[in-house]
Amino acid sequence: MRPTTAWQAMAQRPMSFLTSSWPWRSLAYLSSGVLVGAVALMVFAVGLAAGVVLLVVLIGIAPLVGLVLASTVVATVERHRLRLVDLDRLPDPHRRPYAGGTKAWVATRLKEQVTWRELLFTLISTAALWWLDLMVLGFCFGVPAVFLSSLDGETWPWAVFSVTVLLASPYTVTSWAGARAALARTFLAPRDRELAEELREVRASQARLLDTFDAERVRIERDLHDGAQQRLVSLGMTLGMLRLDTSPDSPQADLLTRAEAQLSAAHQELRALIRGLNPPVLADHGLVAAIEDYAARFPIPVTVDLRLPEKLPRKVETTMYYLINEAMTNIARHSGAASAEVRGRYHADLLIFDITDDGRGGVDTEAGSGVTGLADRVKALDGRLRVSSPVGGPTLLHVEVPCRFA
DSSP: OOOOBHHHHHHHOTTGGGGSSHHHHHHHHHHHHHHHHHHHHHHHHHHHHHHHHGGGTSTTTHHHHHHHHHHHHHHHHHHHHGGGTBOSOOOOTTOSOOOSHHHHHHHHHHTOHHHHHHHHHHHHIIIIIHHHHHHHHIIIIIHHHHHHHTOOTTOHHHHHHHHHHHHHHHHHHHHHHHHHHHHHHHHHSOOHHHHHHHHHHHHHHHHHHHHHHHHHHHHHHHHIIIIIHHHHHHHHHHHHHHHHTSOTTSHHHHHHHHHHHHHHHHHHHHHHHHHHHSOHHHHHHOHHHHHHHHHHTOSSOEEEEEEOOSSOOHHHHHHHHHHHHHHHHHIIIIIOOSOEEEEEEEETTEEEEEEEEOSOOOOOTTTTOHHHHHHHHHHHTTOEEEEEOOTTOOEEEEEEEEOOOO
């Protein structure tokens, strides 16, 4: 497993760790911590000065304005610095825009727990952390440099001590850098409530994307049906009228026959495309009838065993239809299967589908295959997809999707 933090890198490979980039990243983290800590003192001073200047306009909260500004700057810089020793990016809790002026901005920020944690971290950082960074760097490099620069015959034990400290410095620096990063993440990482709010926003965004996709698919189906399909029908009528004026034995008659055959093929392909975009049987008779209709036209035998409610929520019904459709298409194209089965049940507010085939198996879910797209569809409905596909088969796709009726 690839390490994502300096501590993990040091613990997993203690020896090869020395030749990796992690010791240098840790050194850069502590060195920049000294610089940031020194600058933070000035930021605090500037923030408080700004609060005093604004005191005339924002009576009573002006000092808080300066403190909030200072803590925001320090916390933002620290979130970026953490990437040196912790590859898991911390989300910015202040991405949402604020409206209503400075007073509204301050009032909103003061209601957020993250603001007070940022302020506390800034105080700790400016009062202690950067001094500790400086002490660790001084012990690892400053003390050996002093002793090695003043060597004589009586100070050789200090030379041995200095060399030992230098050799151990990658571990010393990385250990403190990891501890400091863990402390920073404790203060600056979103709490469960904040994560839950962000997760709700992500799920709402996924739901909007599904709704937009569904509306766009219906629009395309309507445009094809009312536009391109009607033009093909009109073209067929024109060719029919042209045939009335053409002698059956003329060369133009053969050309008309070929044109009509091509037009008929194009019409059939367009109808199949329209049916795939928004199958009427799905809208009129539900998911079970739509899957049975698709399985009846499938190139290999498919056993359909679906025991579901007659009418599911529109979003769930549409998504599951296209998911099963795509899964069966993958079976026909890649599995080499001789038969397949689609089984579905509804139990305790949960839709459960099993799609199996007797093909060659060996589906790699990590290789960016079609299974990835299926998993994305399921996640958009807050569901999950599991794949069992040993080499030689069979392959099983197990899908679980929450489904509650209003």
